[in-house]
Amino acid sequence: DTGVSQDPRHKITKRGQNVTFRCDPISEHNRLYWYRQTLGQGPEFLTYFQNEAQLEKSRLLSDRFSAERPKGSFSTLEIQRTEQGDSAMYLCASSRGGAQETQYFGPGTRLLVL
Amino acid sequence: AQKVTQAQTEISVVEKEDVTLDCVYETRDTTYYLFWYKQPPSGELVFLIRRNSFDEQNEISGRYSWNFQKSTSSFNFTITASQVVDSAVYFCALSSGAGSYQLTFGKGTKLSVIP
Numbered sequence: 640d641t642g643v644s645q646d647p648r649h650k651i652t653k654r655g656q657n658v659t660f661r662c663d664p665i666s667e668h669n670r671l672y673w674y675r676q677t678l679g680q681g682p683e684f685l686t687y688f689q690n691e692a693q694l695e696k697s698r699l700l701s702d703r704f705s706a707e708r709p710k711g712s713f714s715t716l717e718i719q720r721t722e723q724g725d726s727a728m729y730l731c732a733s734s735r736g737g738a739q740e741t742q743y744f745g746p747g748t749r750l751l752v753l
Numbered sequence: 754a755q756k757v758t759q760a761q762t763e764i765s766v767v768e769k770e771d772v773t774l775d776c777v778y779e780t781r782d783t784t785y786y787l788f789w790y791k792q793p794p795s796g797e798l799v800f801l802i803r804r805n806s807f808d809e810q811n812e813i814s815g816r817y818s819w820n821f822q823k824s825t826s827s828f829n830f831t832i833t834a835s836q837v838v839d840s841a842v843y844f845c846a847l848s849s850g851a852g853s854y855q856l857t858f859g860k861g862t863k864l865s866v867i868p
Contacts, residue, residue: 670854681757681844681858682798695853728796740786740854744798 643745659717660748664733674730759859774830776845784850787828793841
């Protein structure tokens with residue numbers, strides 16, 4: 640299996656700009672997760688998809704954040720009107736589901752908002 | 754609410770020493786799952802182990818071993834004969850068995866193995 644891939648790996652943007660990140664899960668994994676990790680902290684859950692359905696959203700996911708997973712394959716995470724506080728590593732994970740649910744993570748997208 | 758506490762922020766050991774990373778968790782669920790992940794400097798989280806709440810057997814994998822004790826809500830991780838390549842941030846995580854699959858992570862323990 641190829642692992643979870645994320646694009647871009649790094650993004651620098653100016654405050655107020657919109658950014659979009661992409662995640663390609665491990666093939667045949669029907670669950671996909673987004674997490675955010677700030678410096679010195681553990682990852683924090685943002686949202687989760689089962690196939691194309693977004694089933695859970697954290698209160699961390701403000702109105703400026705939107706995630707999609709069309710056709711249940713890759714997913715995109717968009718942040719509108721970025722703020723400096725959005726600077727973080729955005730991690731994507733996927734899992735097969737079932738009794739041995741284990742999430743496998745991608746390399747992350749590091750966002751810096753100037 | 755679920756919570757994971759990793760009280761050790763940073764640990765330094767000399768190569769070949771054994772080291773134990775502590776993890777204490779809180780949950781109201783009777784069924785839950787515990788995980789350890791490794792995050793090397795490259796940033797990618799690498800899955801190490803998953804443990805179900807109903808399985809308290811300890812596990813050994815090479816130089817790695819895990820001690821799960823429900824009575825103390827702990828899931829500690831020991832590296833035997835540490836190596837420089839073990840230097841990383843290690844995260845303990847918890848997920849509910851009640852339909853929510855999100856992982857709740859601790860703040861991580863940064864392990865530095867000095868040659």
